[in-house]
Amino acid sequence: MSYVVLARKYRPRNFAEMVGQEHVVQALTNALTTQRLHHAYLFTGTRGVGKTTVSRILAKSLNCTGPDGQGGITAAPCGVCDACRDIDSGRFVDYTELDAASNRGVDEVQTLLEQAVYKPVQGRFKVFMIDEVHMLTNTAFNAMLKTLEEPPAYLKFVLATTDPQKVPVTVLSRCLQFNLRPMPPETVREHLAQVLRSEQVTYEDGALRLLSRAARGSMRDALSLTDQAIAFGGGELREPVVRQMLGAVDREHVRRLIAALADGDGAQVVATVEELRVQGHSAASTLEELTGMLQRMAVLQVVPDQVHCTDPDDAECAQLAQRLPADLTQLLYSLCLQGRVELGLAPDEYAALTMVLLRLLAFQPEWTEKKSLKRSSAEAVRPSAVHTEPPPAVTPPSVAPPPTTPLPAHEPVSSPESGDLSDFWHRVVSTLMEREAVTALTRELALQSQLVQRTDDCWTLRIGNPALAQAGSRERLQAALSAHGWPVRIEVESGPVQDTPARRHAAAAEARLRAAEESLRADPFVQSMMRDFGGKIVPGSIQAL
Structure with a gap:
């Protein structure tokens, strides 16, 4: 028997097995229990959050006959009757899935709608599931509007899309819409741990944390990455191996960068970036880890009680959060987030990373030291065009x-x-x-x-x-x-x-600036330029050296 990938093997078969979408499960469960059923459902959300899975479970709930063949509409399909098994295996004649990404024309939609005039052959309801419905053409949307608004009593529409903004409002108004949310890393991590225990695979918590963050809210992506990590690690999930597979930056480098930024130590920032270059770590991954840690630091600065004692990353974030004021943390987060956009514009991503980090030092608030940009002592005593004595x-x-x-x-x-x-x-x-x-x-x-x-x-x-x-x-x-x-x-x-x-210091600088402006305005050459040629002194252009 061929190997079944984890994403397919552990696809939920009923609402009780779904994780991270309790708001959708509760609404559908209540509707099925009271049999207050809509004729069209629209499920939206990013990839891998369960849109197709919910559609199949809903189809089973509508057509389940129970183990004895006498059951009716239920929120807990049995999974053993002919309808449940055929829907799971893709052989149920009254359940049709149409991929709108490759069947987006009006002809394909009309062919599907022609089946709507026939009653179910095997089940209680005929269910049309259209995946990536936003890919349909305008003509195809128009062709299905009338049937979508008033379908036969035995027909249910289930639409799924990752981009609801592209679905016409005429379609949205005819559907009951549910938004499936990206799953938080903690939910993904707990589900991965349960799957790995079932598979009897040895794992480290640090490896699961890396995989759950890399999945970006998609359970399918998390299971696919876990499959890859098991193969890469020879049947085990170890944090260093998973980090190498993902190309993730060691958080020790990130902690050193934040500590150096907190101290205004430009030399340490440049040295750490060079170390990342030597080790071959991605600059984009570095900025991603930086933004993630800074976000967590900002949360802990506002709500210190949210520190999870079981998570070593939280303890480290809490220590760094004490070294940075809250407003500086927000500034660093914004600049790192914007810096990820700039990496692709530079000929060398490590040079771009260095510039982003040095910008963090250069654009700190005026109450923060710019250690890496300090003037030399020779520059401090450089002769100036305007000489004034401070108070x-x-x-x-x-x-x-x-x-x-x-x-x-x-x-x-x-x-x-x-x-x-x-x-x-x-x-x-x-x-x-x-x-x-x-x-x-x-x-x-x-x-x-x-x-x-x-x-x-x-x-x-x-x-x-x-x-x-x-x-x-x-x-x-x-x-x-x-x-x-x-x-x-x-x-x-x-x-x-x-x-x-x-x-x-500010008063002395202001006094020097006023004296410089007065000296410049009293200069005969400047006065002649203003008088003879209509010259003007641009406000804010005068600086006292």
């Missing part, structure tokens, strides 16, 4: 200590004024930034905070954005201060801030 309140120390020498911390701390605290904190933060001692969220915590209290062993910072007050950022800032001469404990509180290093 005294934001002037950095005239002499910065060398990077290897910690700054002294002998300033008075008894009853300090708020202005003195702000001046002191601005000098400290400027020093840490010059020495590149703080990066990413740690740097933003320092820039966006205000020093409100200072003692010999404890400094209290106030932050206006609670998303920055994460334990990891606070600990890294505390370690950076200790390494540069301030061995103190940092405490962070939420509340309104008035004077922060970031605001001082």
